[in-house]
Amino acid sequence: xxxxxxxxxxxxxxxxxxxxxxVTGGALLTAGTASAATTLANACSxxxxxxxxxxxxxxxxxxxxxxxxxxxxxxxxxLYDVAANDIAKVNTINVGAVPNAAGGSVDGKAIGTAVRQxxxxxxxxxxxxxxxxxxxxxxxxxxxxxxxxxxATNYVAxxxxxxxxxxxxxxxxxxxxxxxxxxxxxxxxGSNGTGYAxxxxxxxxxxxxxxxxxxxxxxxxxxxxxxxEGAPQYGTEGQAGQGPDVRNxxxxxxLATDGMPGGDVxxxxxxxxxxLAGVTAALVRTWVLRRVS
Numbered sequence: 001x002x003x004x005x006x007x008x009x010x011x012x013x014x015x016x017x018x019x020x021x022x023v024t025g026g027a028l029l030t031a032g033t034a035s036a037a038t039t040l041a042n043a044c045s046x047x048x049x050x051x052x053x054x055x056x057x058x059x060x061x062x063x064x065x066x067x068x069x070x071x072x073x074x075x076x077x078x079l080y081d082v083a084a085n086d087i088a089k090v091n092t093i094n095v096g097a098v099p100n101a102a103g104g105s106v107d108g109k110a111i112g113t114a115v116r117q118x119x120x121x122x123x124x125x126x127x128x129x130x131x132x133x134x135x136x137x138x139x140x141x142x143x144x145x146x147x148x149x150x151x152a153t154n155y156v157a158x159x160x161x162x163x164x165x166x167x168x169x170x171x172x173x174x175x176x177x178x179x180x181x182x183x184x185x186x187x188x189x190g191s192n193g194t195g196y197a198x199x200x201x202x203x204x205x206x207x208x209x210x211x212x213x214x215x216x217x218x219x220x221x222x223x224x225x226x227x228x229e230g231a232p233q234y235g236t237e238g239q240a241g242q243g244p245d246v247r248n249x250x251x252x253x254x255l256a257t258d259g260m261p262g263g264d265v266x267x268x269x270x271x272x273x274x275x276l277a278g279v280t281a282a283l284v285r286t287w288v289l290r291r292v293s
Contacts, residue, residue, distance in 0.1 A: 037054055037055055038057055038094075039051075039056050039057070040058070040092060041057070041058050041062070042058075043058070044058050044095075044146035044148070045145070045146050045147050046148065046149070047150075047151060048151070049150075050151075051154045052099065052100045052101070052154055052155060054098045055094055055096075055097050056094070056096045056097055056148060057094045057095060058093050058148075059090075059091060060087045060088050060093060060118065063111075063115050063142055064084045064085075064087055064088045066138070066145055067080075067115065067141075068080045069141055070134075070139070070142065071126065071137065073141065074128060074133055074134040074136075075133075076127070076131075076134045078126055078127050079126030079128070082124060083134070086124040086126065087115070087118060087124075090118050094114060095114045095148070096150070098152050099150065099152070100152075103149065103150055103155075104149075106148040108143040108146045108147045109143045111146040111147070112139040112140065112141075112143030112144075112146065115138065116135050116138055116139035116142075120135055
Protein backbone atom coordinates (compact mmCIF):
# COMPACT_ATOMS: atom_id res chain seq x y z
CA UNK A 1 0.00 0.00 0.00
CA UNK A 2 2.79 2.33 0.88
CA UNK A 3 4.65 1.52 -2.34
CA UNK A 4 1.57 2.35 -4.39
CA UNK A 5 1.19 5.70 -2.67
CA UNK A 6 4.85 6.60 -3.26
CA UNK A 7 4.56 5.67 -6.94
CA UNK A 8 1.41 7.72 -7.43
CA UNK A 9 2.99 10.70 -5.71
CA UNK A 10 6.11 10.45 -7.85
CA UNK A 11 4.07 10.14 -11.04
CA UNK A 12 2.00 13.19 -10.19
CA UNK A 13 5.15 15.18 -9.43
CA UNK A 14 6.72 14.18 -12.74
CA UNK A 15 3.55 15.05 -14.60
CA UNK A 16 3.33 18.49 -13.00
CA UNK A 17 7.02 19.14 -13.69
CA UNK A 18 6.66 18.13 -17.34
CA UNK A 19 3.61 20.32 -17.81
CA UNK A 20 5.36 23.25 -16.14
CA UNK A 21 8.39 22.79 -18.38
CA UNK A 22 6.25 22.68 -21.51
CA VAL A 23 4.30 25.80 -20.53
CA THR A 24 7.44 27.71 -19.60
CA GLY A 25 9.25 26.69 -22.75
CA GLY A 26 6.27 27.60 -24.90
CA ALA A 27 6.01 30.97 -23.23
CA LEU A 28 9.68 31.65 -23.74
CA LEU A 29 9.47 30.54 -27.36
CA THR A 30 6.48 32.74 -28.00
CA ALA A 31 8.10 35.76 -26.40
CA GLY A 32 11.32 35.27 -28.35
CA THR A 33 9.48 34.87 -31.64
CA ALA A 34 7.40 38.00 -31.04
CA SER A 35 10.40 40.12 -30.14
CA ALA A 36 12.44 38.82 -33.08
CA ALA A 37 9.64 39.03 -35.65
CA THR A 38 8.69 42.68 -35.17
CA THR A 39 10.95 45.61 -35.94
CA LEU A 40 9.58 48.78 -34.38
CA ALA A 41 10.48 52.14 -35.91
CA ASN A 42 10.11 55.35 -33.94
CA ALA A 43 9.38 57.40 -37.07
CA CYS A 44 7.32 56.87 -40.21
CA SER A 45 10.19 57.93 -42.49
CA UNK A 46 13.87 57.07 -42.73
CA UNK A 47 15.70 53.74 -42.50
CA UNK A 48 14.81 50.76 -40.32
CA UNK A 49 17.07 47.74 -39.73
CA UNK A 50 15.73 44.26 -39.15
CA UNK A 51 15.98 40.60 -40.05
CA UNK A 52 14.59 39.20 -43.27
CA UNK A 53 10.89 38.45 -42.87
CA UNK A 54 10.46 40.67 -39.81
CA UNK A 55 7.31 42.74 -39.52
CA UNK A 56 7.92 46.48 -39.72
CA UNK A 57 5.81 48.56 -37.36
CA UNK A 58 5.65 52.20 -36.26
CA UNK A 59 4.40 53.79 -33.08
CA UNK A 60 1.23 55.83 -32.89
CA UNK A 61 3.23 58.71 -31.45
CA UNK A 62 5.28 58.96 -34.67
CA UNK A 63 2.14 59.87 -36.69
CA UNK A 64 0.32 61.88 -34.02
CA UNK A 65 0.93 65.26 -35.65
CA UNK A 66 0.07 63.94 -39.13
CA UNK A 67 -3.25 62.61 -37.82
CA UNK A 68 -3.93 65.97 -36.19
CA UNK A 69 -3.21 67.84 -39.45
CA UNK A 70 -5.26 65.43 -41.56
CA UNK A 71 -8.29 65.67 -39.26
CA UNK A 72 -8.05 69.46 -39.17
CA UNK A 73 -7.90 69.69 -42.98
CA UNK A 74 -10.87 67.34 -43.47
CA UNK A 75 -13.44 70.10 -42.99
CA UNK A 76 -15.75 67.85 -41.00
CA UNK A 77 -15.65 69.78 -37.72
CA UNK A 78 -13.42 67.00 -36.37
CA LEU A 79 -11.94 67.35 -32.91
CA TYR A 80 -8.43 66.81 -34.26
CA ASP A 81 -6.74 67.04 -30.85
CA VAL A 82 -8.87 64.15 -29.61
CA ALA A 83 -8.06 62.03 -32.68
CA ALA A 84 -4.34 62.78 -32.31
CA ASN A 85 -4.33 61.82 -28.64
CA ASP A 86 -6.19 58.59 -29.38
CA ILE A 87 -3.69 57.43 -32.05
CA ALA A 88 -0.77 58.29 -29.73
CA LYS A 89 -2.01 55.59 -27.34
CA VAL A 90 -1.45 52.87 -29.96
CA ASN A 91 1.88 51.16 -29.34
CA THR A 92 2.44 49.42 -32.68
CA ILE A 93 1.00 49.89 -36.14
CA ASN A 94 2.12 47.19 -38.61
CA VAL A 95 2.97 48.77 -41.95
CA GLY A 96 4.99 46.13 -43.85
CA ALA A 97 7.84 43.62 -43.66
CA VAL A 98 11.55 43.30 -44.36
CA PRO A 99 11.93 41.39 -47.66
CA ASN A 100 14.20 38.40 -48.16
CA ALA A 101 16.83 40.57 -49.78
CA ALA A 102 19.53 43.04 -48.86
CA GLY A 103 16.97 45.83 -48.59
CA GLY A 104 13.58 47.10 -49.61
CA SER A 105 11.06 49.79 -48.82
CA VAL A 106 7.64 50.44 -47.31
CA ASP A 107 5.97 53.18 -49.31
CA GLY A 108 3.84 55.96 -47.94
CA LYS A 109 0.64 54.53 -49.37
CA ALA A 110 0.96 51.36 -47.29
CA ILE A 111 1.72 53.38 -44.16
CA GLY A 112 -1.24 55.68 -44.80
CA THR A 113 -3.60 52.72 -45.16
CA ALA A 114 -2.34 51.16 -41.92
CA VAL A 115 -2.67 54.41 -39.96
CA ARG A 116 -6.18 54.97 -41.30
CA GLN A 117 -7.22 51.55 -40.02
CA UNK A 118 -5.51 52.16 -36.67
CA UNK A 119 -7.36 55.46 -36.16
CA UNK A 120 -10.62 53.77 -37.10
CA UNK A 121 -9.96 50.96 -34.61
CA UNK A 122 -9.58 53.48 -31.78
CA UNK A 123 -13.26 54.43 -32.28
CA UNK A 124 -12.27 57.99 -31.57
CA UNK A 125 -15.23 60.35 -31.16
CA UNK A 126 -13.08 63.20 -32.51
CA UNK A 127 -13.51 62.28 -36.21
CA UNK A 128 -16.25 64.87 -36.76
CA UNK A 129 -19.55 64.78 -38.59
CA UNK A 130 -18.23 62.59 -41.43
CA UNK A 131 -15.76 60.06 -40.01
CA UNK A 132 -14.99 58.40 -43.38
CA UNK A 133 -14.04 61.72 -44.95
CA UNK A 134 -11.86 62.49 -41.94
CA UNK A 135 -10.15 59.12 -42.22
CA UNK A 136 -9.55 59.68 -45.95
CA UNK A 137 -7.93 63.02 -45.18
CA UNK A 138 -5.72 61.44 -42.51
CA UNK A 139 -4.68 58.64 -44.87
CA UNK A 140 -3.78 61.12 -47.62
CA UNK A 141 -1.76 63.23 -45.21
CA UNK A 142 0.23 60.28 -43.86
CA UNK A 143 0.83 58.75 -47.30
CA UNK A 144 2.32 61.99 -48.59
CA UNK A 145 4.66 62.41 -45.62
CA UNK A 146 5.88 58.90 -44.77
CA UNK A 147 8.09 56.23 -46.32
CA UNK A 148 10.56 53.72 -44.86
CA UNK A 149 13.68 52.06 -46.27
CA UNK A 150 14.32 48.58 -44.87
CA UNK A 151 17.78 47.03 -44.46
CA ALA A 152 18.16 43.29 -43.76
CA THR A 153 20.87 42.87 -41.15
CA ASN A 154 21.14 39.11 -41.63
CA TYR A 155 21.36 39.12 -45.42
CA VAL A 156 24.24 37.09 -46.87
CA ALA A 157 25.18 37.62 -50.51
CA UNK A 158 25.36 34.43 -52.60
CA UNK A 159 28.86 33.23 -53.42
CA UNK A 160 29.92 32.97 -57.04
CA UNK A 161 31.87 29.95 -58.32
CA UNK A 162 35.60 30.40 -58.76
CA UNK A 163 36.84 31.38 -62.25
CA UNK A 164 37.11 28.45 -64.61
CA UNK A 165 34.30 26.39 -63.09
CA UNK A 166 30.89 25.95 -64.63
CA UNK A 167 28.95 24.61 -61.66
CA UNK A 168 27.91 21.01 -60.94
CA UNK A 169 28.69 18.53 -63.68
CA UNK A 170 26.54 15.62 -64.63
CA UNK A 171 27.52 12.71 -66.82
CA UNK A 172 30.70 12.28 -68.88
CA UNK A 173 33.08 14.59 -70.67
CA UNK A 174 32.11 18.20 -71.24
CA UNK A 175 30.00 18.61 -68.09
CA UNK A 176 26.69 17.93 -69.85
CA UNK A 177 24.14 15.25 -69.21
CA UNK A 178 25.06 11.85 -70.75
CA UNK A 179 28.44 13.16 -71.85
CA UNK A 180 27.06 15.90 -74.13
CA UNK A 181 28.70 19.34 -74.01
CA UNK A 182 26.79 21.89 -72.03
CA UNK A 183 25.45 24.76 -74.15
CA UNK A 184 25.33 28.25 -72.68
CA UNK A 185 22.02 29.07 -71.05
CA UNK A 186 19.93 31.79 -72.65
CA UNK A 187 17.98 32.43 -69.46
CA UNK A 188 18.97 35.25 -67.07
CA UNK A 189 21.30 33.99 -64.39
CA GLY A 190 22.45 30.91 -66.34
CA SER A 191 21.57 27.29 -65.68
CA ASN A 192 22.89 27.36 -62.11
CA GLY A 193 21.32 30.72 -61.26
CA THR A 194 24.64 32.47 -60.57
CA GLY A 195 24.84 34.56 -63.74
CA TYR A 196 28.58 33.81 -64.05
CA ALA A 197 30.19 33.10 -67.42
CA UNK A 198 33.67 31.50 -67.58
CA UNK A 199 36.40 33.82 -68.87
CA UNK A 200 37.32 33.62 -72.54
CA UNK A 201 40.73 32.38 -73.66
CA UNK A 202 42.68 35.02 -75.56
CA UNK A 203 45.96 33.09 -75.56
CA UNK A 204 45.95 32.62 -79.37
CA UNK A 205 45.94 36.34 -80.15
CA UNK A 206 49.32 37.77 -81.32
CA UNK A 207 50.66 40.37 -78.92
CA UNK A 208 53.90 42.30 -78.63
CA UNK A 209 56.13 41.33 -75.76
CA UNK A 210 56.59 44.30 -73.45
CA UNK A 211 60.07 45.32 -72.31
CA UNK A 212 61.93 43.88 -75.33
CA UNK A 213 63.99 46.72 -76.86
CA UNK A 214 66.66 46.31 -79.56
CA UNK A 215 69.77 48.43 -79.14
CA UNK A 216 70.70 50.72 -82.10
CA UNK A 217 74.01 48.90 -82.48
CA UNK A 218 72.20 45.63 -83.04
CA UNK A 219 69.65 47.06 -85.43
CA UNK A 220 72.24 49.00 -87.47
CA UNK A 221 75.71 47.32 -87.32
CA UNK A 222 78.79 49.53 -87.56
CA UNK A 223 79.94 48.27 -91.01
CA UNK A 224 76.51 48.34 -92.64
CA UNK A 225 74.89 51.46 -94.11
CA UNK A 226 71.94 53.03 -92.38
CA UNK A 227 68.55 52.72 -94.03
CA UNK A 228 68.50 54.86 -97.18
CA GLU A 229 72.28 55.17 -97.61
CA GLY A 230 72.50 52.51 -100.29
CA ALA A 231 69.74 53.98 -102.43
CA PRO A 232 70.77 55.05 -106.00
CA GLN A 233 71.42 58.78 -106.55
CA TYR A 234 69.62 59.86 -109.69
CA GLY A 235 70.83 62.80 -111.76
CA THR A 236 74.59 62.43 -110.91
CA GLU A 237 76.89 62.19 -113.94
CA GLY A 238 79.98 60.03 -114.14
CA GLN A 239 78.81 57.26 -111.81
CA ALA A 240 78.58 53.77 -113.11
CA GLY A 241 75.41 51.83 -112.65
CA GLN A 242 73.26 54.95 -112.30
CA GLY A 243 70.06 55.57 -114.20
CA PRO A 244 69.64 58.01 -117.09
CA ASP A 245 70.70 61.60 -116.54
CA VAL A 246 67.86 63.76 -115.32
CA ARG A 247 67.85 67.27 -116.87
CA ASN A 248 65.51 70.24 -116.81
CA UNK A 249 62.84 70.27 -119.50
CA UNK A 250 63.62 72.40 -122.63
CA UNK A 251 66.88 73.70 -124.10
CA UNK A 252 67.00 77.28 -122.82
CA UNK A 253 70.33 79.10 -123.29
CA UNK A 254 71.57 82.55 -122.21
CA LEU A 255 71.81 85.25 -124.97
CA ALA A 256 75.06 87.06 -125.69
CA THR A 257 75.39 90.62 -124.37
CA ASP A 258 78.04 91.87 -126.96
CA GLY A 259 80.56 92.47 -124.26
CA MET A 260 78.42 95.05 -122.45
CA PRO A 261 78.09 94.64 -118.73
CA GLY A 262 74.67 93.36 -117.95
CA GLY A 263 72.15 95.68 -116.34
CA ASP A 264 73.82 99.06 -117.37
CA VAL A 265 71.78 101.78 -119.23
CA UNK A 266 73.79 103.63 -121.96
CA UNK A 267 73.89 107.49 -122.28
CA UNK A 268 72.28 107.74 -125.76
CA UNK A 269 69.29 105.78 -124.57
CA UNK A 270 68.90 108.06 -121.57
CA UNK A 271 69.05 111.23 -123.74
CA UNK A 272 66.46 109.86 -126.13
CA UNK A 273 64.07 109.20 -123.30
CA UNK A 274 64.50 112.73 -121.93
CA UNK A 275 63.90 114.34 -125.37
CA LEU A 276 60.79 112.27 -125.92
CA ALA A 277 59.44 113.31 -122.53
CA GLY A 278 60.04 116.98 -123.30
CA VAL A 279 58.30 116.83 -126.68
CA THR A 280 55.33 115.04 -125.17
CA ALA A 281 54.97 117.67 -122.46
CA ALA A 282 55.08 120.52 -125.04
CA LEU A 283 52.40 118.89 -127.17
CA VAL A 284 50.14 118.39 -124.17
CA ARG A 285 50.58 122.01 -123.07
CA THR A 286 49.75 123.33 -126.55
CA TRP A 287 46.64 121.12 -126.76
CA VAL A 288 45.40 122.24 -123.35
CA LEU A 289 45.87 125.99 -124.16
CA ARG A 290 43.95 125.62 -127.39
CA ARG A 291 41.06 123.93 -125.67
CA VAL A 292 40.87 126.68 -123.04
CA SER A 293 40.89 129.54 -125.65
